[in-house]
Amino acid sequence: MSAKAGTLRGSTLFKHPERVRSRGDRHQLLAVALIIPAATVLVAVMIVPLGYALLMSLFDYRVGAESKGSFVFLANYLRFVEDPLALSSLGLTLLFTFCAVSCEIVLGIGMALLLATLPVSIARLLRGVYCMPLLISPIIVGLLWRYMYDPTFGLVYYFLGLTGLANLFGGLQEPASALFCVMVADIWETTPFVLLCVTAGLAGIPADLYEAARIDGAGALGRLFRITLPLLRSVLAVVLVIRGTDAFRVFDIIYALTGGGPANSTLSLSIYAFKKGFEENQMGYAMAIAIITMALLVLIFGPLLKALYSRSQGNAP
Amino acid sequence: MILRWMRIGLRLAVLILFFLWTVIPIALVVTTSFKLPRDIFSVPPVIIFTPTIENYVRALTAGDFARYFWNSVVVGVASALLAVGSGSLAAYALVSLRMRYARLIADMFLLGKLVPAVTMLLPLFALLNVTGLLGTFVGPILAHTAVNLPFVIWLVMGFIRDIPPDLESAAKVDGCTPMRTFWLIIGPVILPGLVAATILSMQFSWNELLFSLQLTNLDTYTLPVGISKFVGSISVDWGKSSAAATLTMAPIILVSFLIQGYLAKGTTGGAIKG
Numbered sequence: 001m002s003a004k005a006g007t008l009r010g011s012t013l014f015k016h017p018e019r020v021r022s023r024g025d026r027h028q029l030l031a032v033a034l035i036i037p038a039a040t041v042l043v044a045v046m047i048v049p050l051g052y053a054l055l056m057s058l059f060d061y062r063v064g065a066e067s068k069g070s071f072v073f074l075a076n077y078l079r080f081v082e083d084p085l086a087l088s089s090l091g092l093t094l095l096f097t098f099c100a101v102s103c104e105i106v107l108g109i110g111m112a113l114l115l116a117t118l119p120v121s122i123a124r125l126l127r128g129v130y131c132m133p134l135l136i137s138p139i140i141v142g143l144l145w146r147y148m149y150d151p152t153f154g155l156v157y158y159f160l161g162l163t164g165l166a167n168l169f170g171g172l173q174e175p176a177s178a179l180f181c182v183m184v185a186d187i188w189e190t191t192p193f194v195l196l197c198v199t200a201g202l203a204g205i206p207a208d209l210y211e212a213a214r215i216d217g218a219g220a221l222g223r224l225f226r227i228t229l230p231l232l233r234s235v236l237a238v239v240l241v242i243r244g245t246d247a248f249r250v251f252d253i254i255y256a257l258t259g260g261g262p263a264n265s266t267l268s269l270s271i272y273a274f275k276k277g278f279e280e281n282q283m284g285y286a287m288a289i290a291i292i293t294m295a296l297l298v299l300i301f302g303p304l305l306k307a308l309y310s311r312s313q314g315n316a317p
Numbered sequence: 318m319i320l321r322w323m324r325i326g327l328r329l330a331v332l333i334l335f336f337l338w339t340v341i342p343i344a345l346v347v348t349t350s351f352k353l354p355r356d357i358f359s360v361p362p363v364i365i366f367t368p369t370i371e372n373y374v375r376a377l378t379a380g381d382f383a384r385y386f387w388n389s390v391v392v393g394v395a396s397a398l399l400a401v402g403s404g405s406l407a408a409y410a411l412v413s414l415r416m417r418y419a420r421l422i423a424d425m426f427l428l429g430k431l432v433p434a435v436t437m438l439l440p441l442f443a444l445l446n447v448t449g450l451l452g453t454f455v456g457p458i459l460a461h462t463a464v465n466l467p468f469v470i471w472l473v474m475g476f477i478r479d480i481p482p483d484l485e486s487a488a489k490v491d492g493c494t495p496m497r498t499f500w501l502i503i504g505p506v507i508l509p510g511l512v513a514a515t516i517l518s519m520q521f522s523w524n525e526l527l528f529s530l531q532l533t534n535l536d537t538y539t540l541p542v543g544i545s546k547f548v549g550s551i552s553v554d555w556g557k558s559s560a561a562a563t564l565t566m567a568p569i570i571l572v573s574f575l576i577q578g579y580l581a582k583g584t585t586g587g588a589i590k591g
Contacts, residue, residue, distance in 0.1 A: 027414040027495055034410035035422065037403035038466055045463035046429055049440035056440065063443055111335055114328060126332065128574060130339050135569045137524035139541040140562045143548050144342040147349070147555065153358045155345065188342065249433035252526045256548060270435040277439050278531060290436040297431055305431075 057287040069284065076288035086289065089267040090296075092179060096268060097247040100183045100190075104243060105236065107187065108194025113228070115195070116202050127199065131192040138189065142256020145185040146172070149257075172258055175265035182257050182266050189253065190246070194239055201235030202228070237308045245301050249293065269293040343566070350559035357555050372556035373564070382561055384536075385543035389523055392454060392539055396461035397518035401511055403462075404469035409499050411470070412477045413485060423474065429467040434527050437463070442531050456532030457539065461525060465518040472517075476510035477503060516576065520569055540565045 057076050061069025080086045111130065115123045133141065148156050149171045160169050170177040205228065213223050229236075251270040254260060260267040260275065267275075269289060277286030349357055351368040376382050407426070411419045441460060445451040480503065488498040504511075526541040533542060544565065547558040 028417060030495055031410040031414040031416035034406040034414070035416070038407035038426070038470065041399065041403060041459065041462050042426065042429055042466060045441065045459045046432055046437060049437055049444060050432070052444060053436065053440040056443065063446055110331075114331060117328070126336070129336065131573075132343060132570060133339060135520065135524075135573050136343070136566050137526065137541045137544075139524075139526045139545050139548070140346075140566060143544065143558055143562050144346050146548065146553070147346060147559075148342055153360045153362075155341065155362065158361050188338070192339075245431060249435065251434060255526070256545065270433060273435045273439065274527075277442075283439065283443060287439050290433065290439050293433050294431070294436045297433060301431070 053287040053291055057284055057291055059284045060282075061284050062281050063283050072284070076285045077292070079285060080288060080292055085264060085267070086272060088264065089269050089272040092266065093248060093250070093268045093270075096179060096183060096186075096250060097244060100186045101240070101243045101247050103183070103187050104191045104194050105239060107191045108239075109198050109229075109232075109236075111191070112195045112198035112202060113224075115199065127195070130195060133189045134192040134196075136189070138252030139256045141185055141189045142253055145181070145188070146257060149181055173262060175263045178258050178262055178265045182254055185257060186247070186250070186253055190243060193243065197235055197239045198232060201232045205231050234308065237304065241301055241305055241308065244304075245297055248297055248300070269296075346559045347563050349555060350563045352556065354556060372560040376557045376560040376564070381535075381538075382543060382564070385538050385540045386564070388454075388533075388537055389539040389541075392457045392461065392529070393519040393522040395454070396458045396465065396522050397515050399458065399462040400465040400469045400518045401473075401515045404466050404514070405473045405507075405511060406499075408470050408473035408477055409503060412474050413498075413503070414495060423470070426467050426470050429463065434464070438528055438531060441528075445532060451532065452534030452537060454533075454537055457522075457525075457529045457537070460528040460532065461518070461522040464525075464528075465521055469514045469518060472514050473507065473510055476507040480506055512576075516572065520573075523565075523569060 056069075058071060058073055059069040060072045060075070115127055115130075118126070136144075148154050151157060151171060151173065154171070156171065157169070172178050172181050209227050209231075210223060213227055218226060249270050250268050251274065254266050254268055254271050255274075258266045260271045270293065273286045273289040273293065276282045276289060345362060348362070348364075348366075350372050351370070352363075352366055353369050353371070356363050356366040410416050411423050416422070437460065441456065442451070445456050450456060484502060484506070485498060488502045493501065523539075524541060525539075526545060529539040529542045530545065533539065538546075540561075544558065544561050547554060547561060
């Protein structure tokens with residue numbers, strides 16, 4: 001962070017308000033003008049629709065027949081609490097988020113550490129290959145994995161067949177295994193993101209720390225838990241926020257793989273809101289679900305985000 | 318000595334396993350796109366087969382694929398230019414112009430990252446429907462721009478902060494107005510950042526499904542929507558879908574390999590200084 005941004009927030013502003021402000025005032029108008037294009041887009045596409053969603057979630061209505069909707073106040077929100085399908089989708093979303101993100105973080109850290117031990121050129125090449133899934137559209141990831149999971153010619157069943165377990169595995173067809181299959185595809189797609197972030201974080205750890213630890217007789221595990229992980233803390237918090245919020249609102253990959261089925265066993269909150277809105281045309285309820293999803297997201301990840309943010313501000317000069 | 322070799326062997330095994338885990342699904346679909354129907358359904362997959370471009374011919378002719386491709390280009394370029402254009406101006410105002418409440422405004426922009434796509438989509442759909450803009454490019458372009466803006470602003474702010482303050486003050490001493498400073502001094506220095514932001518925005522747009530799915534119509538479908546229609550049907554035409562998927566993946570993967578360095582920096586959102 002530059003010194004300039006520092007003075008803006010720092011004590012100068014309060015010690016010499018007149019001087020700083022008069023100097024800054026010249027550019028205030030320009031600054032506001034420069035903000036306007038970006039702000040306009042966000043207001044038009046985020047703020048206005050959010051307000052509209054808040055309003056319309058109080059109505060029971062269909063798209064195209066707004067005037068015929070009836071005002072039901074909080075009924076749509078109360079309905080969510082009493083709707084077993086909504087509650088189960090909330091549970092599934094939480095389960096998905098927890099399992100997928102923890103696997104991704106463990107796997108991502110492991111692979112990043114492993115790559116860090118290789119010569120730079122080989123590591124760079126491998127990292128490029130490992131990161132390919134990150135570049136692919138989720139709908140194509142869904143296609144790839146539906147192909148892998150296909151009961152008649154899918155590779156997953158071929159491998160399971162070799163071990164004689166093929167009959168035990170329900171794949172995407174059975175409620176018991178479908179969510180697991182979706183998690184695997186999600187882990188396949190986004191572990192590289194963790195890998196990239198951790199690699200960037202590792203580059204910031206001074207090598208002499210490890211040297212010192214080695215001289216002090218710390219083993220590989222000791223170095224991992226005493227040096228690497230603590231120093232990666234803020235990187236991992238960033239990863240947790242980004243991946244956690246993404247996983248909590250998961251849509252594309254489920255849409256491509258199962259569409260929420262079988263027997264609603266992969267119904268995430270986003271998929272449920274989508275179905276209510278666009279397939280069953282209950283827009284008011286769908287918007288209530290969407291608002292609840294966002295509220296939960298802020299409740300769960302808000303504190304983490306805030307802690308992260310205040311620390312990063314504290315570090316600034 | 319044996320222990321050492323075992324350790325190396327184990328590492329190698331993990332690296333190879335992760336390589337296979339990453340590559341096999343992709344390779345499978347790419348090879349499938351060149352296979353004849355009889356080869357597609359063989360178990361285990363045949364590695365040596367007579368290649369055919371029949372699937373590509375079918376994908377390109379039957380499914381309006383060329384139009385989807387063009388639509389994706391239009392939406393991707395327009396939304397990336399909008400996001401990077403307006404985002405970099407905003408970032409400059411927030412970092413360099415001592416704007417009042419700069420931090421609060423930056424926070425507000427960042428909060429946009431937290432809004433779930435579905436929460437934006439449902440009301441956006443209803444509003445576009447009312448205004449008669451549903452099915453035009455306006456919906457997906459605006460939606461993609463809005464999704465990308467917080468991250469573009471964040472990324473570009475990081476790049477501007479990294480510029481030595483002396484450079485800007487020197488420009489000021491030389492009598493540069495703020496806008497001239499931005500065009501002549503800041504712009505060229507943060508060009509790599511702007512390129513990264515543009516490419517990552519386009520990549521998001523190229524791959525994005527949900528907004529495009531609901532806000533477009535048959536004439537404005539983007540590639541992911543076209544593919545989802547291939548996949549959505551009960552019995553998937555694997556040959557055709559694989560060809561379409563390969564054609565959609567190829568540009569992104571090629572571009573990414575060409576500019577790997579930029580991308581690593583951009584993907585981590587500028588949040589982590591590498």
